[in-house]
Amino acid sequence: MKNDTIAAIATARGQSGVSIIKISGSDSIEIADKIFKSANGSKIKDIEGYQALYGKIYDKDEYLDEVIVLKFTSPHSYTGEDVVEIQCHGGIYISEMILKLVLDSGASLASPGEFTQRAYLNGKLDLTEAESVMDIISAQGKKAAKAALAAKDGALSKKIEKVKKELLNIASHLSAYSDYPDEDIPGLGSENLKDRLEEISNDLEALLGTYEAGKIIKEGVDTVIIGKPNVGKSTLMNYLVGQEKSIVTDLPGTTRDIVEETISLGDFILKISDTAGIRDTNDVIEQIGVKRAKDKINTADLIFAVFDLSRDLSTEDLELVENVDPSKTIAILNKSDLDIKFDYKKLAKKLKRQVFISAETGSGVKDLAAAIADIIKVEQIDLDDGFLFNRRQFECAKKALNSVKEALDAVQQEMTLDAIEVLIEEAIEELLLLTGERVSEVVTNEVFSRFCVGK
Ligand code: GDP
DSSP states (O other): OOOSOEEEEOSOSSSOSEEEEEEESTTHHHHHHHHEEETTOOOGGGSOTTEEEEEEEEETTEEEEEEEEEEEOTTSSSSSSOEEEEEEESSHHHHHHHHHHHHHTTOEEOOTTHHHHHHHHTTSSOHHHHHHHHHHHHOOSHHHHHHHHHHHTTHHHHHHHHHHHHHHHHHHHHHHHHHOTTSOOOOOOHHHHHHHHHHHHHHHHHHHHHHHHHHHHHHOEEEEEEOSTTSSHHHHHHHHHTSOOSOOOSSTTOOOSOEEEEEEETTEEEEEEEOOOOOOOOOHHHHHHHHHHHHHHHHOSEEEEEEETTSOOOHHHHHHHHTSOGGGEEEEEEOTTSOOOOOHHHHHTTOOOEEEOOTTTOTTTTHHHHHHHHHSOGGGSOTTSOOOOSHHHHHHHHHHHHHHHHHHHHHHTTOOHHHHHHHHHHHHHHHHHHHTTTOOHHHHHHHHHTSOTTO
């Protein structure tokens, strides 16, 4: 545990109303007092915690900015240490000048995530809660933010705690029973042991199942736009993204490769790819694009199949329909601003979910959100429930499950209680790694290094 006092700018770099410089550690109050003169003459060290002072920051005699200083005292602060926050005028120059002054006065620059790391080391958060802080910062959609907040409040930790307690219970019972054979400790009974392990195994399976849902909420729905050339795929993509990204032309086959964008639509984040139109072509480069488009179609969670309402339904359109899984496809009937020639009723026999839009004017695009919700059923996921949010957590839970399953096998094969106990302890060990209760510095450093400086 480092004892030195750290500081960083906690707000985003750029123009803003206020910027915040955060100082944490045992010298934070003394350091802030060196550079701050309050309007009423009070020193920061003399006021109570959780109070503010108005005043000015000075670099020796040079007046730098008018600020508000907030004081938080250990242990009731974000990091658990004494914390001072200086709210200065927003903007890169002023906040960096003040940070430099704080560093010259004895603080060292915080490394990425170091404030949260200290909170973790001081027992304010467990590792899954700390990781969710990062998820809150990077959440791009309402649902992701809500789920990350639930995780920060310990939803995942509680779920793991329940499983861990039950495993500890079994392990201690087994250990007492085999270590003190002379005492009158009742045996667990292999049926009872089996039932309890099965329940734990089901809980862990359910937890692992949240990972995919968590990924959709956090990283977005893997979406692909397909359709024959010139139906308006690039125009739709550009409308959704809000800027000219794909090349829009009147020549069929201008989109040659996959253009990827992340957009937010209704409650969803979509990771959306505009593919080359699927069609027979002799152009080698375009053929590669077509192949990639086909691969994408197989792996995507959601398919936007775009059709041109101003033209007749063609065999090419029908072939395209054969290539998609209707359960994850929305037929987007584009160019609804033009006269309709397209037989969408015939199409409905294959693709039931249809949305009429004009990618050029944007009309109808909002109806897409409801159609997406029909396919990606995130509404059914309880966001306040614990989620496995990242690969690290997933791997720990999976190893714990494997050990529990091995323990179940061992019970069935009537192996010794010692052997079963070892497997249960392995599962507990993995859960302790998951929450960070027993985790190496290398792992925590890796976790916190992915944070931004100032958090
Ligand atoms: P892509 O080959 O499927 O990517 O098609 P583009 O997006 O390049 O569009 C082909 C042509 O259709 C362009 O001239 C667009 O301006 C036009 N277009 C696209 N969407 C609409 C629409 O909703 N209404 C009308 N009238 N024209 C559109």
